[in-house]
Amino acid sequence: MGSKALSGVRILDMTHVQAGPTSSQLLAWMGADVIKFENPTGDITRKQLRHDPNKDSLYFTMLNSNKRSIIANMKSKAGCEIFEELLRKCDVIMENFGPGVLARFGYTWEKIHEINPAIIYATIKGFGSSGPYSDYKAYEPIAQAMGGSMSTTGFPENPPTITGAQIGDTGTGLHLAIGICAALYHRTHNGGIGQEVEAAMQESVMNLCRVKFRDQGRLMGGKAALPEYSRPTLGLTAVPRAGNDSGGGQLGNCIPCKPFGTNDYVYFIVQEANWPVVARAIGDEALVTDERFATLAERRKNQNELWKMIADFAKNYTKREFTAFCNEKNIPCGPVLSTEEIMTDPHVAHREMIVKVEGHPQGDYYTVGMPIKLSMGNVDKILPAPMLGEHTEEVLKEVCGFSAEKIAELKAGGAFEVPPKKKK
CATH class of the missing domain: 3.30.1540.10 (formyl-coa transferase, domain 3)
Known part of the structure; x- marks a missing residue:
């Protein structure tokens, strides 16, 4: 048994952008073997907001350290063969595709469960897999808007305001990681059977805004006030934007x-x-x-x-x-710190919350460190995010048990090619 908290746990990570990669990176930092399963064109964030047009973006590298990258074209039979073999060898599959994307490839939860009854299927959706909003597209600001955050952030005389904290994306990733850990524990003690774990962005924002729903109840439909607010609230039927009021008991x-x-x-x-x-x-x-x-x-x-x-x-x-x-x-008093000040703050440095990641082929970079401190079980070092497909052959040999001849056969079958564009 390994010395890390999640040693022995293997995760097939099909997530992209921010919410899912945040979740899988935290699990990787606790010792899980996270295999990032990418289309041959790669996670879209590799090219988003790039500080250098010839390098993967900091957006990507800061969310994908301590993972291995494998590429596969699931629009080919050979790519699906790789996917199915990884399903058999992994404990968790994670995805944050739009509703029904995997099902259209033929991989419903029932099919995935049939291939590996022990696997945990973890998914992030904007508004969950059912309900009137289930087909809506969600981004960070939309999740904040529809989860109660925007309407209660800012000053009353100004428009609703999004927060700088990514409570929709990163917040949902944290919720999913907790759910995955719970499902792994449940599987261990309940016959080794996997289950579905779902985290919705709107619901995660609501959970992080729970004190605002506390205040909604305290308004009593306009019959009561919120005396801790610096502006009049009697008669209001919805929690207002509080400006810089603490909104709490103090x-x-x-x-x-x-x-x-x-x-x-x-x-x-x-x-x-x-x-x-x-x-x-x-x-x-x-x-x-x-x-x-x-x-x-x-x-x-x-x-x-x-x-x-x-x-x-x-x-x-x-x-x-x-x-x-x-x-x-x-x-109680604390300074408002800019991002520049936080980067050089001695306490932040002591807590290893700004970390220099060394050894990336495209150069060293800084990232936010591990926010969960375990006395035993975290990885010893934050490693560079993988280059696209960097570990494809390694994973196919080590995890799937494929020979060099088999890998050559898969290559000939188009497993690692860019999927063909849809004909208009």
């Missing part, structure tokens, strides 16, 4: 600091139990008992005035200085 907001550049802000939290500490830090003893702020209810009611007082105090500090000042007093 008041919070974004505070500007010198020299007042684009990201010269901190996010500042006023805990209920910590109010005297905050009051003494930004004012004096009289502020502790000031009737405008003495209770949580009053602070909520007068929070816009409170934020102005805190901003007036913070303007003499840089965001790093003000964060240090607050943390010395145990006041």
